[in-house]
Amino acid sequence: MSIYKGILDNIARYVKLTDDEINEFTSILKTTRIKKRQFVIQPGFVSEYRNYIVEGAVRVFYLDDLGKEHTVSIGIEDWFFTDFHSYLNRTPAEYYAEALEDSLILQMKYEDVEELCSRIHPLCQYFRLYIERALSYSNTRVISNISKTSEERYWEYVNKYPQIANRIPQYVLASYLGISPESISRIRSRS
Amino acid sequence: MSIYKGILDNIARYVKLTDDEINEFTSILKTTRIKKRQFVIQPGFVSEYRNYIVEGAVRVFYLDDLGKEHTVSIGIEDWFFTDFHSYLNRTPAEYYAEALEDSLILQMKYEDVEELCSRIHPLCQYFRLYIERALSYSNTRVISNISKTSEERYWEYVNKYPQIANRIPQYVLASYLGISPESISRIRSRS
């Protein structure tokens, strides 16, 4: 089974590409294996790629002035990740992306994506439709952060993504939800 | 000066449209005037339109079970707003959109946008590029919410958007930042 099956199925849920277009698209994909705890993106370096996870788990996080980690995104199979600001503006990244497990990812360079999107209309449609949904999800997360208690956010996440919650360290989930690891531990013990 | 100047300039910052394409695009725009305190989107009704603000100010907010308001977005001239989840999935809205001033907006129906985007490649590009930046901004807001104190978030916003902060009621900004109005008042009095 092709390594590209996942991403091509993902695209096919939104648009229909011809065989030629599929070939053009897969030709810009770089396959990369990363070991657990290895960094794919680091502050100071431009995040050159949009990354798609074929297998494994990756988190993107911000390290603040006090040395505390704040997780921007947690991705498993069939998720995209990058430091979007760095990727779009070709400026040094502010975030780290770290493999939480040995992972296999597909990387597509900014220039290649832009070139293909400007030439292949359906591919442009795909990214537009995909990202509109990502934005809708991000809005939900913002509201959850400002309107819900730590306990509510924790159970909401665990119920919505049990397969992810059971797969990642609790301190990562804590830093994603904006809760201290100790509080997560206490929330769990309460029930 | 045309009422469409703002949105066409916005598009022109990303892509070049032909005169015919511009005409097709402007033909789907519905011009709507809304009075201060009037609702454009309400829970229970599908958010049919992507809305662009020509003149005025609009906020989108969520009303929780306890009757508290949580502001999703604050927009002034040259901003888009909608309940994206409702708009994309044709499901009843969960948010309100309320005019903070008498406003003039341009409304484009989901079906019309999709039809044009599937036919006019540069327009699809425009929305893709625009929304990628919106997503990048949304990520920044998430990190700000989980990593910064109320006081830091307040001054960050005021320094970044002084023209908006001075134009909207403080309780709206409070509910956007996830801070109580009383705390905002105390933060201000502290300096």
Add this chain to the structure above:
DNA sequence: TTTACTCCTTGATAGAGGTCAAGCTTTTTT
């Protein structure tokens, strides 16, 4: 110029959740 909103401020109080510290458990490495 009263009346009535709407919005903002200030004080008192309480509680959610952060921090620090120590010990325990599980996983990884050698």
Add this chain to the structure above:
DNA sequence: AAAAAAGCTTGACCTCTATCAAGGAGTAAA
């Protein structure tokens, strides 16, 4: 299998900020 590293739990304490309550200021309506 022992050692080391990584991750989780629990207790004590404390701080930030939400909440409740009351009053003040500014604006719009009558």
